């Protein structure tokens with residue numbers, strides 16, 4: 001049996017650790033169940049110094065060091081694989097997750113310490129790799145779903161792995177391998193009253209994938225969109241518009257939350273699905289989920305009795321999740337509320353129909369507004385995510401959004417349109433990205449963080465300075481100064497920059 005050290009990278013270093021990585025916790029459960037010796041070093045929770053990282057790396061003779069996460073953790077991963085190679089020269093270094101999946105060749109080229117990169121879903125791939133390590137075989141040429149470095153340092157991307165058909169076969173995440181007390185201490189989320197008063201928050205998933213094809217989005221290669229194609233004599237990654245949405249059965253999902261409640265005392269769950277409303281739209285699924293949720297005593301008393309939330313007496317599990325303005329309806333939202341839903345994360349993005357069309361959002365301004373009103377009417381707090389700096393952003397689309405914010409009485413702090421690797425924008429604006437980062441893709445990766453921060457600008461009309469200024473003026477509804485600047489801008493750009 002292999003001795004495996006999993007490392008969870010630091011994410012959102014300016015915030016406290018709040019989100020146990022769901023995918024990684026599932027992988028730990030799978031690998032432990034296979035009988036391998038597993039340790040998790042959760043750097044996101046412990047926020048270690050370099051010497052502390054080295055201490056952990058030197059604490060045992062690891063056969064495998066496995067690290068992975070979002071592209072925004074690239075900097076931490078880069079630092080850690082270098083330390084791992086120095087401190088554990090014989091360990092096989094495996095990487096995985098959203099940071100490598102859409103850009104395997106680039107990451108393996110920039111991070112020469114990585115031996116094997118897992119591309120996309122890892123449920124079946126990782127056990128195969130570990131069994132080979134056990135069998136002392138390093139011939140990776142037939143392992144689906146990986147990129148590897150051969151003895152001459154050549155990179156080889158293998159065929160994509162088939163997605164796991166029966167997701168109910170997955171063991172519950174191995175949350176107990178993670179420092180839960182640290183995460184539970186930071187359970188309060190500023191998303192709704194119930195979320196703020198949560199004492200033990202954890203993330204769960206009911207479905208994998210989203211039927212929509214928004215140009216700024218990427219599904220981590222877990223929605224069927226990822227495939228390998230032959231190009232120039234070698235395999236390349238292609239992100240297609242094909243979608244394969246998978247969901248757990250209501251029984252599995254309710255049992256998962258019940259397990260989190262009974263074993264860890266969880267009182268609030270974030271349902272991490274990309275689009276839970278799409279799943280809830282399936283009447284049979286939602287009816288059975290609803291019945292089981294109530295039967296298993298997960299329905300909070302305050303929701304059942306339509307009372308204000310009283311944490312000391314409320315024994316259910318409140319939850320927050322994602323929804324799409326093009327899907328929700330009043331009945332669905334009322335039922336969400338009764339079952340304990342306290343907030344819904346909406347990617348509303350813009351109040352310009354032209355922009356919503358151009359980004360293939362699959363919703364209109366009218367639907368955005370109706371969704372907000374219905375959600376508030378149902379007693380659920382909508383989180384109205386907005387983005388500015390779209391390729392087609394204009395003064396008109398900016399004013400339309402401000403007018404809608406005033407009309408609806410919503411306060412938002414927009415994200416900047418960011419071409420994260422794996423999104424359609426990344427491929428469409430790669431030249432523009434390289435232009436802004438002196439030709440260095442790695443510099444771009446290292447710069448990525450929260451989308452509230454400006455990185456590569458893909459707006460046709462506005463540059464970084466203008467977008468930063470416009471956002472501040474938008475947030476303050478300062479339409480006068482935006483109009484003033486519009487006149488200056490038009491004067492300066494007559495016949496240029498999309499005028």
Ligand code: B12
Pocket residue numbers: 011012013019020021022023024026027066067068069070071072073094095096097098099118120121122123126203205216217218219220222272273274415420421422423449450451452
């Ligand atoms: C939870 C979450 C977060 C958490 C962090 C979770 C964490 N610790 O990593 C928080 C809230 C911090 C977060 C923040 C952001 N997020 Co976020 N987030 C998610 C969310 C909702 C769930 C991720 C998840 O658990 N997926 C499901 C599991 C099964 O997948 P997984 O973790 O990737 O694991 C699988 C594989 O990738 C692989 N794998 C993963 N890790 C490893 C490690 C190893 C060693 C191996 C071998 C394999 C492997 O195996 C697993 C099983 O197959 C996804 C949307 C979604 N539903 O996926 C968005 C998502 C990942 N986030 C996204 C974005 C854009 C952001 C933000 C930039 C948004 C923002 N507003 O600023 C910030 C960045 C924060 C920062 N500064 O770094 C995008 C990613 C875009 C991209 N191109 O990479 C996503 C896909 C949403 C979207 N569709 O656009 N996020």
